[in-house]
Amino acid sequence: MTDLATRPDADEERAHDAASPGDGDASEYQWAPAEPHHPKKRALLWIGLPAGATAVALVAASLVLIAPGTTVAGVNVGGLTAGAASDAITARLAETTLVFEGPDGQFQITGADLGATVDATAAAEAAFAEHPMWNPSTWFPAGIDVPVTLDESRATEALRAVAGDLYVDPVDAAVSFDPASAGYVVTEAQTGEGIDLAAVQEGLQAAFDSGAATASLETTIAPVPAAATTEEATAIATSLNGMLDVVGFYVGEERTVPVDRTVAASWLSVTAEDGDFVVTADAAAIQPVVDALPAAVNREAINATVITDTAGEVLREQTAGVTGRALESTDGIADRFAGMLGEGEAAFPLTVTESEFATTALVRRIDVNLSAQRTTLYENDQVVQSWAMSSGLPGSPTLPGSFRIGWKTPMQDMGCFPGAPYCTENVPWVSYFNGDQAFHGAYWHNNFGNVMSHGCVNLPVNAAKFIYDWAPQGTQVSVHY
Template identity: 30%
Template sequence: MHSDKLPTGPAPEEIDESSALSDRPADTDAAPDTVLKSPYGETPAVARASILAAASAAPTAHTPADAEANAQTQQTAPVEPVVDTAAPVSPSAITPAEPDAAPDAAEASEVAPTETASTPEDGQASPAPAESAPLPPDASESEKRPHRRRRWALASLAAVLLLVGVGGYAYAAHYADVAVPGTTVAGTDVAGMTRNEIVDAINARVQAATVSVTGDVEATASLTDLGTTVDAEATADAVMSRGADVVDRFKALLGGSDIEVVTTSDDAVLEEYASGLVPEDQAKAQNASVVLNTDIAAFEVSASSEGVSVDSADLAAAAAQAASSLSPTSVELTYVNTLPAVSDADAQAVADTANQWISQDVTITNADGTASYTADAATKASWVEVTENLDAAPTLSIDSDQVAEWVSTQAAAANVEPVVGQRNVNSSGQVVATSVEAVAGQTVNNAETITTAITDSLSSGEAYAGAFEMTTGEEQWEEREIADGAENLVYQAAEGEKWIDINLSAKTVTSYEGATVVRGPVTIVDGAAATPTVTGTYHVYLQYETQTMRGQNADGTDYETENVPWISYFYAGYALHGAPWWSSWGFSASHGCLNMPVAEAKWIYDWAEIGTTVVSHY
């Protein structure tokens, strides 16, 4: 009988029967038919073999025929009894017999082999306890399991990394233009706010950051009153710099940061406010100061005085606290009798130094030495900055920006503007006339160096003399090709260009296209001696078929001529027009216009265009 349950205990230990028997002493008292006790009956002899030994000794079926042969062999082969004369054998030491036939792979994995015992009485096999060992795992399965586990581990890790990466990217992108977490300004959380929102929030709090003055005087002062300015823009920049790059944004997660409010202060404004807290009927303590007398361009001393004052240092500290916390604060002030911190003598020494500075000459010459530029006393005095201090004498400095402005003005005067030259060339490219000479431009290139030198010299109480250095450009020319033969005419026209020649000496008008005469010369009547015709180069700018012309005679009386035909104006009220009232020509008698026969005036009207050149000359 076979057991239906697989063994759950440890695998049976392999035993080498030959060595075990040979090592034991022979038991002469034991009967040869000693019976082993078992739960299934008495067995005189039991075949003992290890699983591995049995497996190695068992024939292997490679084909169905081999399997059948092996089965027959196992069925017919007798079991060689082995008698253990030394000690009884426990059921756990009994190894299973070989199966009747080779099971398939599925059966081998599900059914454990059983032990078979034979009895001497009937030769029938009795089932032994099913003491089974776990089958060795399939090699391919054992190799696949670690790979599967590794794949699952890698997939899980990749998923985690992907989630972290996506989350990190979203975090970094979100805080690219807003304040990072953990950021505060004066104790107020600004995380997630844009730069403009931070600026607005700071400015809103500045309005409430006042200083309440108590004690001998009561007042409420704004930060502006106390000369303190909160730079909301700079503070917002400091906030945004905390998350300026990706690394900084992630570092922000490690801890918070309170950004300091950026402020500036003006001691002079503070001192003026503190002085204003003293009643008008009280004498006020006043430091001596240095002031510029613009009437004489010299620095003078404003005298000091003893009197009542309040401690401006306490007021300054309160202003600083209100500005840094962006919240209201208070300060208690008392009136005290004080001596001025800056005496008249201290201030006079500073004024003397300032006057010595502006007494020094400052002169710049142009590159060729043909012109010079000198700063006067008033100009130099405007360069001197006097900085008052609450508890020390004023300090002096030269304002380099003011110096630079003056140097720039002189450099502009020294610069040479370029002039584009104009010259006429014939068809061969030869220059036949130059109407405008070219001038190369020149620009001062050392203005900044001169500014620095002047600032340093005056700050040392020394004069300055220097010269501009110039950068010279190239000459620029415009060339105009003229018609062959036009070089000898009063106007050098291009080939085919229309133009009108008014010869006041000959009293004629001639029309040209290039150097070719297309009409004339036509005899005309020009301006009388009292109202002469203008001379120069002009252009037709207005034309009428007919017009009533009005003007003044030489004696100042008015005249009016109706129905004047074919008018071509070339300058102001001067025109070429028909004059049907004349029967002869070649003299001077008009109000300045060129009087022509009506037919000739019409021809000019029809031929000339707006812009046609008109040259009037003697």
């Protein structure tokens, strides 16, 4: 059984028992009034809750805020989040003002006018990473350097707007075609001048680093180079002149249709874009030349003619063979050539269909009949010409045998040396075949058909000329009785 004294409602049961009828008068046993019940004291709890919340908030804030005393360049970012710090850095740079001192007075310009930028986000994140508020060891002093960059085009435009009299524009180099020399020539670039952007960037960096809202800067003038330089123009002109040397339409290695230099130059345009030279060609201007290509390229095959000996060895090419050819479609040639010219290639390869030539062989030989005193020329065993001749006298006979035409000369003196038994000057159309024995013209007699010479074969001058032209070196000569 539970002990009454230990139960929470023991007092109430005792009071109830005292009031119940029993051995004596109930009034003799009545309890004294109970003490009033006091609630638990909670004041300290309600006072402590706000203080605790504040502490938690401070701890949480310290986890995202930058430590006190931290600066990025000259901007105090202590106590700020990285995002707020980034905004503060950007705003400060935009507001930083440079006051320029020049010979004609002052002018001023802001970072925003100059298109100045910094990587504010990266700088702010670096500031928090290196100097977080939650780490007191990183507090005071702490600074982050950040480089300032300028938008050169925007900065130049802004400076020219307030100090245009300090600028002299550069002049780009130019390339043009000179009809007199039929080549491309260069006009040299001219350097300009203007406010030194490097000095402006350094001045703005120094002002930004120091945290100054305004800073004075001496105006510095620097040369402004031309975008298109003389060196670049010279290189382009050299390339273009090289193109004009070879421009045309080719079949293999043959420049079948050359193009006049002035005509080719009329197809081309040379312009400078952002300092770079660009060459373009007009396909419409090229088209008339393309239209005329079939007439210039197409041809019939020309058969070859060669002179041979009886064994078939070629002694001379009488007529060169020429391969026939026909140009394939000219569609798109003008456009393709225009593209090639723009890339610096001036030799356009044509596609043709070729037809081979035939070769005719002329087998030539010379027959010298000492008995008949006659010289006869044969071609493919057919008599071409035959003449009466005068061979050597008995004391200096023309020797029989098989020989070949060797050295030839249109004229020479014979026997005209000391001790010689004779001297005949200006002997024409000499074709040697056996040592010092030769066919030649004999202008000093007309006794052909009879022996007369010192061993050579004398012929009428026109006959000797015919042999000289007709019989190449190596032509077979048969001398017999």
